[in-house]
Amino acid sequence: MIINSINNLKSGLKVTFKGEPFLVLSNEFVKPGKGQAFSRVTLRNLLTNKLIDKTFRSTDLLEEANIIDVNLLYLYKDNRQYIFMNEKCFEYIAVDRKILGSNVKWLLEQTHYVVTLWNNNPISVCFNNFISLKVVSLNILVTGDRIHKSYQLATLSTGVIVKVPLFIKVNNVVKIDIRSGEYISRIQ
Structure with a gap:
């Protein structure tokens, strides 16, 4: 689908x-006193995540991208590929x-993720900011910082190792912030 005018570009x-x-x-639409109107547009590349600032004339046209978000179930890993399934049509991606x-x-x-497809090819997978994982094992005691907190290293069900407080036991479920990889709380 072709957008009629650069002026019709909206955020998102x-x-x-x-x-x-x-x-x-x-x-940002700019109509100078002299000359042709133009737009200053900030774009984020969905493949590389890089930002670009581009100036377009008001007569320029852009095509709307064939991008859809699909809720898929993660099944398993196969070499360097991760296999997801669309439960509505049983298609594997x-x-x-x-x-x-x-x-x-x-x-x-066996967890659902939103996968972004561009021309039916995956370009990104959206993760929740927080995840609940089971503690599989506990290791070495780590002394804390200036406020003298102590932590233990917990190996979680995905194999990730995080610092957790001393009261956490094996088989507890903990909430982790995946952006920082830090322990948030214990799930009762």
């Missing part, structure tokens, strides 16, 4: 620019490890 719209998908973050990035350590089997 996904467009194709130079053959790649971009998310419009902002659009393989996601490459580089798309998951460092979040791969938080991936749980």
Whole structure:
């Protein structure tokens, strides 16, 4: 679908620019006293996550990107690909490890994730900011900082090791902030 005018770009719209998908973050329409009107647009590349600022003439056209978000069930890992399934049509989608990035350590089997598809190819997987995981084992006691807190190292069900308070026991379920990898609370 072609957008009639650059002036119609709104924040949140996904467009194709130079053959790649971009998310419009902002659009500032400028009509100078002399000359042709133009727009200053800030775009985020959905493949590389880089920001670009671009100036478009008011007569320029951009194509709307063929991007959809689909709720998929994560099934298993196969070499460097992670297999997800659309439960509505039982279609399998393989996601490459580089798309998951460092979040791969938080991936749980039999859990739903929102996968973004561009022209039916996965380009990103959306993770919740918080995850609840079971403590599999506890290790070495770690002395804390200036306020003299002590921690123990817990190995979680995904294999990730995090610092947890001393009252956490094996088989407890803990809430972790995946953005920082830090313990938040114990789940009762």
